[in-house]
Amino acid sequence: MTLPIKRIAESTVRRLSMYLRYLEGLDGVGQQTASSDELAQLCGTTPAQVRKDLSFFGSFGKRGLGYPVHELSERLRDILGLGHAWQVVIVGAGKIGSALAEYRGFRQRGFQVVGVYDKNPEKVGRPWGDAMVRDMDALADDVKEKHVDIAVIAIPADDAQEVVDQIVAAGIRAILSFAPTSLHVPPHIAVKTVNMAMELEGLSFALTNRGE
Amino acid sequence: MTLPIKRIAESTVRRLSMYLRYLEGLDGVGQQTASSDELAQLCGTTPAQVRKDLSFFGSFGKRGLGYPVHELSERLRDILGLGHAWQVVIVGAGKIGSALAEYRGFRQRGFQVVGVYDKNPEKVGRPWGDAMVRDMDALADDVKEKHVDIAVIAIPADDAQEVVDQIVAAGIRAILSFAPTSLHVPPHIAVKTVNMAMELEGLSFALTNRGE
DNA sequence: ATAACTTTGTGAAGAATTTCACAAGCCTCC
């Protein structure tokens, strides 16, 4: 793969992820090639955007024909690092953690859940898929010993920063947070936050101020 | 409120939502004023960004002093349209829908869940909070009759577009989707999509290509 | 083999967003 010299925009990465999803769909029904125009329509973007995004990483298409569906899928999986078997822990055994556990795409894509943690004694010890819920006290040690890559934070906002500090100290490398708070971490840690309140309020704003 | 002449960037709206969250916290502990610097640190952004964001809507601060916490909270609630009692339906009675139902901030902020729908006959009729799960067939009619504003889509990607088409025809105005697919809607409909796979793959990318 | 058609890859232009930097305003203290 041509290494990205420039910093790649987050929006580009998000779109790559989307291209991959649709390419896999096309691959599944045996389609051989797809044009930037077709991908753009599927993903709700523009052909120029598709071509530009892909061009950061190399030139994968054939002029006059489009992109080879199967091969581009593989390339995108490489680019996105989906070849690895990332070690994931889920922190918080509530509904959100539960929803995540149910989510198939998780394991399918190489995200391997190696532990679920909760501080509530009633939940500790309960079965959870193949494993069981462990006590939060064990989290930091486990992260260190098992070289966990990613932690999914599904606990209340007030507890989140403290837990994050612990697992950062224990060597976590990336965090996906569902806690409605901004997390402070050292710059080498990758963080994504999904904030439902923010999304809803974005809709509320759109409904209120539309037509402007 | 000074009406926004310019189109307001989505990123700005997201930050407004975050400012509001922290301002409410400060208000709760009786803090009278907050500077753009303090807000920026809390929210993980820059003071200039805070001031610029707020300046789109008016000038709420006092030089030398900062922003009045309580008053700015109220203004932000107005701006974000959180005075309304938005009517919300949840489509899909699975784990994600369930997690949403559990989410307090929902009702707190004026989002009123008036119905939960599922096409699975086993789930239809089950209790759900105060109400019960209704059959998906009733969704479009209910949206029309009850003037539902927002639909939360928590069903598989393959079913999502069809349902969305129905409720758009029935007069829905905004959609929050958890289906990992891009939804096609007329331009006057507000749509937000939360895509867990995309977030995880963003982290995978960061872990793979960091240090560049 | 040629012509007509399609589609990529990409500099350059354009648009959007963030950051800078500083004048103006408000507060406090003496």
Next chain:
DNA sequence: GGAGGCTTGTGAAATTCTTCACAAAGTTAT
């Protein structure tokens, strides 16, 4: 009431991201 210290509000600059537009290259048909 004047000086000193903060902090806002905001044009302008810088940066980032998207769109344009077209040459180059491949395909298909004849």
